Amino acid sequence: MIKIAVDAMGGDYAPGEMVKGAVEALKKKEQVHVILVGQQDRIEKELKGYAYPADRLSVVHASEVIETGEGPVNAVRKKKDSSIVVGMNLVKKQEADAFVSAGSSGAILVGGQIIVGRIRGVERPPLAPLIPTQKGVSLLIDCGANVDARASHLVQFARMGSIYMEHVIGIKHPRVAIVNIGAEEEKGNALVKETFPLLKACEDIHFIGSIEAREIPRGEADVIVSEAFVGNVILKLYEGVGATMLSMIKSGLMSGFKSKIGALLVKPALKETLKAFDASQYGGAPLLGLKGLVVKAHGNSKSVEVCNSILQCVTFKEQQINEKIKECLQPNKEQEQKEQ
């Protein structure tokens, strides 16, 4: 049985959509046990609306909620009985294999590092969302956890990301690229220039060189390595340009009689197309390199994304991703010891 703790209180549609997503996941996978973490009365009220296998669902009470606006370090320290802190402690005590939350990103990143803790050898745990592309999805790693990263961090990101894409998403020999402002090896800022030859020298990944931001939506790489500031800009601009274009197209289509009729006819095809350009079907963003798994679901997650985030944790556990990460970072450590 794989035990997944779910933050029932975090996210724009909590606790309703969180509970609904948890119940959906129980129905899809028989080997899952969900632990809903949060205010018990509110969770139980939501649960009354569903039929579910009661032996595979439990509730762990947490009286407090960390809000999105709160300073994350302080919030994690002070709100010991918040759903995020309680959920992470379940993972730490190995009472849960993973924790899924759509709550405060900052608190999840901080809590992951100081409560759950890093796997030995992992320098910085990266946040790695899947982003939609014309060909499917790519993993953007790191996307907010570690600003001002060093080259050695990026090399670990590349390796962990590669393992994730191969074994959780199922892409054989994932193509790894580093975000750069030109295709040539001599292009880039100091960090990219330092990292490039290190990635080139990694024998355990399929490094294809630099990727320009323009090529990311076309799906030209499976694992997109970048330091967190740039990664965060990419993730948010992706959402921003998409949303703005859609809203402009929609209001454009409503601007005249002829186009209104046309809009009715194209709506189903358009919807289908845009669905393909939506990564929520793959679940949330894993915070990789922790002793256990923490998944950050989008703040506006509905039950579909919550359910998929839970299923993603199951694959993660089944595929023994953390064991693979440990193994892969091991030879590197031996080498370092030799060099010293």
Add this chain to the structure above:
Amino acid sequence: MIKIAVDAMGGDYAPGEMVKGAVEALKKKEQVHVILVGQQDRIEKELKGYAYPADRLSVVHASEVIETGEGPVNAVRKKKDSSIVVGMNLVKKQEADAFVSAGSSGAILVGGQIIVGRIRGVERPPLAPLIPTQKGVSLLIDCGANVDARASHLVQFARMGSIYMEHVIGIKHPRVAIVNIGAEEEKGNALVKETFPLLKACEDIHFIGSIEAREIPRGEADVIVSEAFVGNVILKLYEGVGATMLSMIKSGLMSGFKSKIGALLVKPALKETLKAFDASQYGGAPLLGLKGLVVKAHGNSKSVEVCNSILQCVTFKEQQINEKIKECLQPNKEQEQKEQ
């Protein structure tokens, strides 16, 4: 008379569209004199197709062409008779007020700095393209000229960008924001944290704080300050996401009979909408802070963008932007001298 040198040889559609755009500009503004720089026989052959005021158009021969793939520093040094080097020298010798090129970005950046030269007091000349937003356009500064910039550079970018948006684009008290990964002042990487208070202390700009990448397409700031690596990623991802979504929508609309009929009906409204999300009507990206003006037009520029880039140079000269930049950076220099 304002003299604009135009690189007839640079760009995907050179010399045809460059020459055509130059002729269009001559017709739109009587105070413009265009100097077409490049291979004389090819330029003259193109010119035969048009009627134009011959007293306001001249040709300066340049036998060589710098290709996009060439190493820019070497190319500028060795190809002394290339259209880019010859055109920049016209600006240097004050035989032209500005130079417009759709050729090699690298060569234009290098040539601008080493041939045309910086205005006294300007630390680094930024490349500042206009990007389309839901509300109009914003200036993205810097976008490729100076990776690994320092805080003092970003402050100058903010000031120069502010002058440009106010006097060339006509936005009163342009809102200046710095690209960041959160709205709070304490967020960001080391560079942003160092730059933020400096921008806040600038009395000559209207600084509104941080901008997250998600808000850029909504037009939440007029001048978007960023170091070049991040700026370049933003510019290219903007193009990339837009192009990918459009191609997906197009193929989606062609996927069934009903939607094909609908597509015919919505086409004009869709075209109009997407035109609004296209910055080419405003011309190219100026390289600011030079003694003279250098404008980098998009590699795939057609005559419309070439013409608009020329008109943009006219406004730049008429509005005495360089004099305003000198003036605005002056008090800063005095202060520095006092501090020393």
